[in-house]
Amino acid sequence: MSSNNTTALITGASAGIGACFARFLAAQGHDLLLVARREQRLQELATELRAQYGIRCEILAADLTDRQAPKAIMDYATEQGLEIDVLINNAGLSGKTAFSETPWDILDAELQLMVTAVTELAHRVLPGMRARGFGRIINLSSIAALSPPGGSLLYSGIKSYVFLMSQSLDMELKPYGIHVTALCPGFTHSEFHDVMGTRDAANHLPGILWQEPEAVVKEGWHAVNKGQPVCVPGTVNKLLAASMRPIPTRIQYFLGKTFNPFKES
Template sequence: MGLVLVARREDRLLALAKDLTADYGVRCDVITADLTDPAAPQAIMARVTELGLDVDILINNAGLSGSGAFADTPFVELANEIQVMMTAVTELAHLAVPGMKERGFGRIVNVSSLAALMPPAASLLYTAIKSYVLNLSQALDMELKPHGVHVTALCPGFTHSEFHDVMGTRDASNKLPAFLWQEADAVVREGWNAVDKGAPVCVPGVVNKVTAAAVKPVPLWVGYRLGKSLNPFKN
């Protein structure tokens, strides 16, 4: 058994791989890749094959989000969001699934968001993309569960990570009440338990579960108006 870490920053990956091997005695390989590159998914899987490994567990966790209005954002930035969080997620799953089916075992966790369960709001493509990930995961789980492959959409809310630093929204996020936040390790544990048990959707944390349940009965037209009222880019 081995672990393959994939991200853009090799130095960070190597340091993490060293720590994981020391702490858990697990083989840990590193692949540097930028998922905004359409060739990245094929290259990643080719490298995994070269390493002599099978993909029994796939975690699609890469993400980014724009910080401006749709019409004011260069399309290349929007295309990068689509490539990283939609196209790469779909292609990596498509490349991994045949082997999982053949071996009769597989686990796929696709990181969606609590936003996918909320009324639509102006967050550029983020909410739309995460809704796609949610629906894709459920459809794949229906198709693949008879073959021993479980797929779960993990839908976290506010989680302590580097996401807000990278996106430049740290100051705004720091103003949110502490009870809304979760630690990353708690989200990971709940997400893994969900996919292992065969749950197609996981909303981690009590506050997030209550929030998701509260908005579920909202009619589409009410949700749309609510989303419009929360639009930070309206004139």
């Protein structure tokens, strides 16, 4: 099987990086199963991609904070006769309010969306990938996993988990023809900061820190096909990530505490 004749499941395909992955993979001839909560957005994107590229594009409106969602998505794929060869575990967001002031059900939903659903979807696509001897999984981590601890609720911890588990999965699965990559973008133009409520602060960050989602997607796809377990897209992000690694933990803590652009003043 080649990496451009496959079916890809993309979560969070209604906006930002996920929608960009859908356009990118459709342009290469992949069939798609697109998942997010906003069905109308998914429908419009699917109509566009079917017309433009002649691919098969199915959609499923699902809320990944629902514990039943990963199984329901895979059941739907089976009903539709879709074998998932590529998984883009992308859906995500960041809370902004302080941990101690946030109700547990909101924190629980973040963990379900970006830890449990990510892990469960990976687990559920693996039997098919192993049977076919081919698979590509991209898990959206973040440069936050490589940076000083931040004030964005659980975000740094969640993305650190995704960063490490992706590498462990890659080690386990490479012998079966399955590559796993933790894709670690920095600031990327999308709806992320609108959802987080930090658009004004984000707009004040220097332009050099920002990437377009197209560049992130292209580099991430190249990395997973080359078998690279970690991809930090863009030169500026690579330099930032490399410069953070040798810094002692206590200094990382100080930097995180002092330079959080999204901290309430």
